[in-house]
Amino acid sequence: MNKNAAYPSQPCRSPRRQRGVGLIEVLISMVILAVGLLGLAALQGSALRLSRQADIRGQATQMAHEMADRMRTNRPAALAGAYVGACEEAECDPELVIADVGSVAENDLAEWCNAFACLLPQCLGSVGQVTGHDEIVSISVQCMEKPAADGKDAKFFKLTMATEI
Numbered sequence: 001m002n003k004n005a006a007y008p009s010q011p012c013r014s015p016r017r018q019r020g021v022g023l024i025e026v027l028i029s030m031v032i033l034a035v036g037l038l039g040l041a042a043l044q045g046s047a048l049r050l051s052r053q054a055d056i057r058g059q060a061t062q063m064a065h066e067m068a069d070r071m072r073t074n075r076p077a078a079l080a081g082a083y084v085g086a087c088e089e090a091e092c093d094p095e096l097v098i099a100d101v102g103s104v105a106e107n108d109l110a111e112w113c114n115a116f117a118c119l120l121p122q123c124l125g126s127v128g129q130v131t132g133h134d135e136i137v138s139i140s141v142q143c144m145e146k147p148a149a150d151g152k153d154a155k156f157f158k159l160t161m162a163t164e165i
Helices: 021-073 075-079 104-119
Strands: 123-129 136-146 155-164
Touching: 021 075, 021 104, 021 123, 021 136, 021 155, 075 104, 104 123
Parallel strands: none
Antiparallel strands: 123 136, 136 155
16 A cells, blocks of 8 residues: 555646746735835825814914904904904015004904914905894804816815804
8 A cells, every 4th residue: 555645646846837936926015015005105195185274274263263352352342343354365474563553453453364364374364243143243264275276166164153252
């Protein structure tokens, strides 16, 4: 009886038939790795863009709350409508000095609008009274998140906050 009968004989593979098999496996794994790295690079770009948008939205919210606090501090003028207005696009003046000739409300609006020009140049702010409610004001901040390009419209984000003063 043959000792090796329990084990079927396997064909003998010559080293010549296996040449290049390891190289092909390495090339395929390199292609898979390259595709994975490209995916990670795209993910990193998206994360960076979304992080910037979140930062702009957070700053815009903080600016709206700042104006609400200014209005609460100067409540009689706010109730009289002295803060109603909108910021126009303007150049940043880092050395803005408010003259004592204007009212506190006018100075507050000038400082607020200059802060937009310096900190968030892609945003504009406005303040309005809510009709029928004398003590409620509406503070709006509109920011351009993505400029118009290639025939596509610009993408805007608008924050509107109504608060009692």
